[in-house]
Amino acid sequence: MSFFIIALLLVLPLSSVLATVLPPRQHGFHHHNVQQRLPSAWYHEPDNPVHRLFRRGPADYAPVGSPEWSSGFQRAVYDPSSMPKEWKDALDDALKAGKIPDIPPSNNTPGTNPVYPPGVNPNSDRVCSATYQCRHEDDIWDAPPGVFGIGFDDGPQPFTPKLAKFLESKNLTTTHFLIGTNILYYPNEFRLLFDRGDDFAVHTWTHPYMTTLSNLRIVAELGWTMLLIHNSTGGFLPKYWRPPYGDADNRVRAIAKEVFGLTTIMWNQDARDWSLVTGGTTTAIIHKSMQSWTSGESCVCGLLKSQAEIKLAGPKSPGLIVLEHETSEDAVNSFIDAYPMIVNNGWNIMSVTRFANESAYQDPATAAASSAGSLMDSSGPLTTTVDITTQASDDSINDVTQQPAEV
Ligand SMILES: *[C@@H]1O[C@H](CO)[C@@H](O)[C@H](O)[C@H]1NC(C)=O
Ligand SMILES: *[C@@H]1O[C@H](CO)[C@@H](O)[C@H](O)[C@H]1NC(C)=O
Numbered sequence: 001m002s003f004f005i006i007a008l009l010l011v012l013p014l015s016s017v018l019a020t021v022l023p024p025r026q027h028g029f030h031h032h033n034v035q036q037r038l039p040s041a042w043y044h045e046p047d048n049p050v051h052r053l054f055r056r057g058p059a060d061y062a063p064v065g066s067p068e069w070s071s072g073f074q075r076a077v078y079d080p081s082s083m084p085k086e087w088k089d090a091l092d093d094a095l096k097a098g099k100i101p102d103i104p105p106s107n108n109t110p111g112t113n114p115v116y117p118p119g120v121n122p123n124s125d126r127v128c129s130a131t132y133q134c135r136h137e138d139d140i141w142d143a144p145p146g147v148f149g150i151g152f153d154d155g156p157q158p159f160t161p162k163l164a165k166f167l168e169s170k171n172l173t174t175t176h177f178l179i180g181t182n183i184l185y186y187p188n189e190f191r192l193l194f195d196r197g198d199d200f201a202v203h204t205w206t207h208p209y210m211t212t213l214s215n216l217r218i219v220a221e222l223g224w225t226m227l228l229i230h231n232s233t234g235g236f237l238p239k240y241w242r243p244p245y246g247d248a249d250n251r252v253r254a255i256a257k258e259v260f261g262l263t264t265i266m267w268n269q270d271a272r273d274w275s276l277v278t279g280g281t282t283t284a285i286i287h288k289s290m291q292s293w294t295s296g297e298s299c300v301c302g303l304l305k306s307q308a309e310i311k312l313a314g315p316k317s318p319g320l321i322v323l324e325h326e327t328s329e330d331a332v333n334s335f336i337d338a339y340p341m342i343v344n345n346g347w348n349i350m351s352v353t354r355f356a357n358e359s360a361y362q363d364p365a366t367a368a369a370s371s372a373g374s375l376m377d378s379s380g381p382l383t384t385t386v387d388i389t390t391q392a393s394d395d396s397i398n399d400v401t402q403q404p405a406e407v
């Protein structure tokens, strides 16, 4: 764990230390004239019971970036003993109601997929591990036909403004799957996104393999991220989350859903832009992959071949949800590079959380086409779903310094 913190500290920019303190934003978004926009739908309605777990304190919300805003949070894994009682009670209620399946935590060594104890089948209906490509019916893996769903993981980051500027120039909004500790490090970048009306979803506090954690640690990873987003947006609470490395199973999904009302968003293509910084891919390979996915042409895209074949199932159906990151300049550039191909091939670009509530129930034909694609990959560990955290040099899948928060 300490490596993770050290890595974060090393990249702590002067700008976040000297963050200008601006007045807090209250409820409500700026309404830009943005094309292809559905109403914002990333947050729970004010009457949703989950708000009971995140009451406004006696003081008003502190300005994002101010010492009062950050001092109540810690830049490290939370011990469950420091958890608000309401969260623990909500978990206990869900357990008593039989809503959380009793699946043992998995175990993993760095760079490998989590493994369950003997006799626990990750592809069984009971476990349904997303790492092993098992889709629960409540998950969102596909976009509606014709839609190219956009979302970016692991922000905020120093490259966030560049992405925001490009999206602004195209009148687009996106979903940011935010890492809680990164919000503390990059308050200005966070505020930029909120002010432009982008959508937020939870990507956990410290980016662990969630199936390796105890129930209480899962609650902590989600809850503290929810609380920081709540305190940084004048009280909004996200409705969606994306598991780091795509690692969720029915126990993790149920805790996210039953305690915090969070629906799981996955992806059906992986740009592997997270491995640009370690040479795991190149911008040229990503260009070819995007060309293949958006045009439906087959391509030999190296590591991406089997995934690209999924697109052959039919033109623009299912729609695309491509795993993309805002973790490096090249990752952001890869999206900018792909943009003309996406548009020229007739895709309708949409922020993933804006169609997610419409597409949770998949068209059976779509589901069959996609699972046929994933079955072809079922012979071995599926490292293509691995997604990395903020600092690729410390979190690349081959780096032995990476440790799960808990095993
Ligand atoms: C999806 O969210 C939008 C915006 O909140 C809402 O208008 C729409 O009714 C929702 N659709 C479903 C199926 O819940
Ligand atoms: C969140 O904001 C509230 C203000 O409504 C404040 O009372 C509370 O201490 C904040 N939480 C943390 C952990 O800073």
Ligand SMILES: *[C@@H]1O[C@H](CO)[C@@H](O)[C@H](O)[C@H]1NC(C)=O
Residues within 6 Å of the ligand: 033, 034, 035, 169, 170, 171
């Ligand atoms: C974005 O919207 C504004 C206002 O409607 C319009 O002037 C501008 O041309 C649009 N830009 C693009 C790239 O579509």
Ligand SMILES: [Zn+2]
Residues within 6 Å of the ligand: 153, 154, 203, 207, 244, 245, 387, 388, 389
């Ligand atoms: Zn991630």
